[in-house]
Amino acid sequence: MLFGKRSTEVTPEPVTTTTPMDPARPSGKGRPTPKRRDAERANRRPLVVDRKSMTADQKAKARAERTRVREAMLSGEEKYLPARDRGPERRYLRDAVDTRWNIGEILLPAMILVLAVSLLPFEWARGGTFLIAYALMLAGILDCWLLWRRTKKRFTAAFGEEPGRGSAWYVVLRAFQMRGSRIPRPQVGRGDTLSRR
Known part of the structure; x- marks a missing residue:
């Protein structure tokens, strides 16, 4: 029958597994379970350290x-x-930036100088300085592009694989920072040979 019930239904028997108890092992943990509020109170720590209560x-x-x-x-x-700076790969990328002069690192001081000169009351100062600023920005972008191409090729030769995702931005952002403000500080000098450490 299509919609009828089966005349005989088979009900499976429940399977019970019994494991013999080890008489040497105690049945409980030997102490009562603490109440939830007591356990939470024991684990509670302040989110902010109270500096007033600290001693000198x-x-x-x-x-x-x-x-x-x-x-x-x-x-x-x-x-x-x-986490973003850990590992030999990131160290290699940092060293690739730190071993050379980058146009991006002189960009910030140059922009401050351009701003100061543009405040002068001379017309030639405004036009000329902004032209120099745009030329420096374009040179910085081109320099970073060349740096990344060279670094990617060297990285692949050193590690046997291409740099991971986000490595290009990591290199570019470090190249646009002044050398003294880079974190972590440069571990290699300018002109040093780039090697996998």
Whole structure:
């Protein structure tokens, strides 16, 4: 029948598995389960450290620890770097930028100079400085494009694969920063041979 019931329905028997209990092992954990509010209270920590309640010695220790961690990060210690700067690949990309002069790093001081000169009351100062500013920006973009092409080729030769996603922006943004303000600080000198460390 199409819509009828089966005359005989088979009901499966429940399968029960019994494991023999080890008499040497205790049946419980040996202590009562703590109430939820007690467990939450034990794990509760303040989100913000109350600096007023800290002693002078604790404040000095916390300040020294923050200074040590910051110096370690600036010096390029892998453990203290942010996630975006970790790994030998990122170190290689940083070194590729730091071993050469970049037009992008002189762009910020040049723009401040252009702004100062443009405030002069002379007409030639306004037109000439803005022309120089645009020429510097174009030169900086071209320099970064050439830097990325060369770095990508060297990276592929050193690591056997192309740089990961976001590497181009990582190189370009570092190239547009002044050398003294780069984080982590440059670990190689200008003109040094680029090698995988």
